[in-house]
Each structure stands twice: as structure tokens, then as C-alpha cells.
Amino acid sequence: MTAHTLRYYERVGLIQPVGRARNGHRRYTQADEAWINFLHCMRATSMPIRQMQLYAELRELGDSTSLERRKILEDHQADIAAQITELQSAHALLTHKIANYKKIEARIRIGGPRIEEPAVDSTLAPAS
Amino acid sequence: MTAHTLRYYERVGLIQPVGRARNGHRRYTQADEAWINFLHCMRATSMPIRQMQLYAELRELGDSTSLERRKILEDHQADIAAQITELQSAHALLTHKIANYKKIEARIRIGGPRIEEPAVDSTLAPAS
DNA sequence: TCTTGACTTCGAGTGTGCTCAAAGATGTAC
DNA sequence: GTACATCTTTGAGCACACTCGAAGTCAAGA
Numbered sequence: 001m002t003a004h005t006l007r008y009y010e011r012v013g014l015i016q017p018v019g020r021a022r023n024g025h026r027r028y029t030q031a032d033e034a035w036i037n038f039l040h041c042m043r044a045t046s047m048p049i050r051q052m053q054l055y056a057e058l059r060e061l062g063d064s065t066s067l068e069r070r071k072i073l074e075d076h077q078a079d080i081a082a083q084i085t086e087l088q089s090a091h092a093l094l095t096h097k098i099a100n101y102k103k104i105e106a107r108i109r110i111g112g113p114r115i116e117e118p119a120v121d122s123t124l125a126p127a128s
Numbered sequence: 129m130t131a132h133t134l135r136y137y138e139r140v141g142l143i144q145p146v147g148r149a150r151n152g153h154r155r156y157t158q159a160d161e162a163w164i165n166f167l168h169c170m171r172a173t174s175m176p177i178r179q180m181q182l183y184a185e186l187r188e189l190g191d192s193t194s195l196e197r198r199k200i201l202e203d204h205q206a207d208i209a210a211q212i213t214e215l216q217s218a219h220a221l222l223t224h225k226i227a228n229y230k231k232i233e234a235r236i237r238i239g240g241p242r243i244e245e246p247a248v249d250s251t252l253a254p255a256s
Numbered sequence: 257t258c259t260t261g262a263c264t265t266c267g268a269g270t271g272t273g274c275t276c277a278a279a280g281a282t283g284t285a286c
Numbered sequence: 287g288t289a290c291a292t293c294t295t296t297g298a299g300c301a302c303a304c305t306c307g308a309a310g311t312c313a314a315g316a
Binding site: 069 | 166170172173191192194197201202204205208209211212214215216217218221222223225226229230232233236
Binding site: 003007011023024025026 | 263266
């Protein structure tokens, strides 16, 4: 996370104005750091900035917004679960296709029969 | 995948010019569809368009590019594995935080002691 | 004292991947 | 025959999330 990004997050309200040293430089506390880590973690899993802004606003309002905030996290968690599922099926598909490429390469190496590339890009469904 | 997106993919060379009906309308074959599904699957797992363009170009060149193409897929598969790991740790973090919110809500419901929100946003490391 | 370097502010610019609008052709239903 | 929907083309526009640049301030080291 770059300094530029931290400034940006502050500008858009994801980070509350943080403490300063005498010279005006920002001084991040451990709590600030933990919050920034959390933000980073949510962004890294594709939570939109908008959603994070909403969460940050509710957080400022205190415990009474617990339910709303929990809902946001639960929704995002469901989203993450879906992402994982999609990634896993893509991973499996790639295993399949990579194996196929290895076969093609072996055939080329031994100067074997040049058969039409079998099903590598045409018949393998993404989920298969 | 919208029609707009399909046109876009054709424009940027991800899809070769496809067959047409007499009226000029595009007619996608099953092979076209399979390729489009593959593209969709790669995009859905965050492969950049650039990489997909490179792969598509190599594909046009035939079997001799097998090794290069395989490398692209293997790299992307590694990327996917990393994504999964990150998502899983975020998922675990959220489980933790959600449980915490439930505690807070219970405390509020029974009118219990209003203790400072414990460690929800400040001490939980993202990986914890 | 002077240089160096790390910070500050602010607004503007960039890359990615779509997404849409406008104008026109064609086929189907009434 | 005339609506209507659905496709065609092209170039422009947009959302998102940064990312950068310019000009200025400040503190420490040579």
C-alpha cells in the first residue's frame, strides 16, 4: 500500500484524519495500522470502495450500527465464497488444459502423428 | 456476457471474425462458444485482457506455440492459487469479525454492560 | 549555511475494461 | 405495407481505483 493510496483513502473518507507529528507529518498508531490492514484485506478481495466507505461511516457511529455492519461483512463473505468457487473451477479447468498441452508437446517431440489439437480450446467447458 | 462485450472482444482480437448469416448477423458455432466460455472463465479469474490477447495470438499460430501457451496458463493457475489463498484468509477473518459483532449485538439486546468494542477493528490482524 | 530527502497539499491524469449512442440495414408479425 | 425488434458499424464516454506531478515545508547531516 503506497503513500499515495493512503492519502487517497483518507481523502475519500476510508481513513479518518490521523495524528500528526509537530512538523505536520502523519503518525499512524497501531489501531490505524490495523484498520488499514483491514481495508487492504477487503480491497484485495474486491470489496468496492463504496461499500468500504459505507462500512467506515457506520463504524464512526459506534455499536448501534453493529447489525448493519455485520450484514455488510456477511454479504462480502458470501461474495468471497462465490469467488473461491469460481477460482477453483478455473483452476481445475487449467489443470486439464495444461495436461493437454503436455500431450501435444510430447507428440511434437517424438515427431509423432500430427493429429488435430484435441479439444483444447473447443470442447472443454469452463466448468469441466 | 453481453453483445457489447462480444463486439469488444472481437475488436481487440480476442475473438476471430466469426461466421455470418446472409443478413450479416453473426453466427457463433459451438467452437466459438467454447472459446468464448474459456475467455469468460479467464476474465472471471482476473486474467488481464493483454494476456488473453497474447494467448489468442499464439493459438492462431498453431501447435508450435504449445509451450508458450502452456506457460501462460501455468502462470495464471499459480495466480489463481494465490488468489484462493488470499480469499480464504479474508473469509476466515470475516468469520471472526462477524462472530464479534454477534457478541456486541447480544450485549446490546440484554442491555448488558457497554464495554468498549473489543478488538473488532483494531487488534485483529487481517490474517488472524 | 546549504543540500538532501521525506513529507505536505491539491488537482489533474492514467489504465483497464467495458458500455453506450447514433444511424442504418434487415427480417418477422400484423 | 408498415411497425417493430434485432442486428450492424463506429467512435466516444464512463466508472473505478488509483497514480502522478508540481510546488511548498521542514529537519537533519556535511
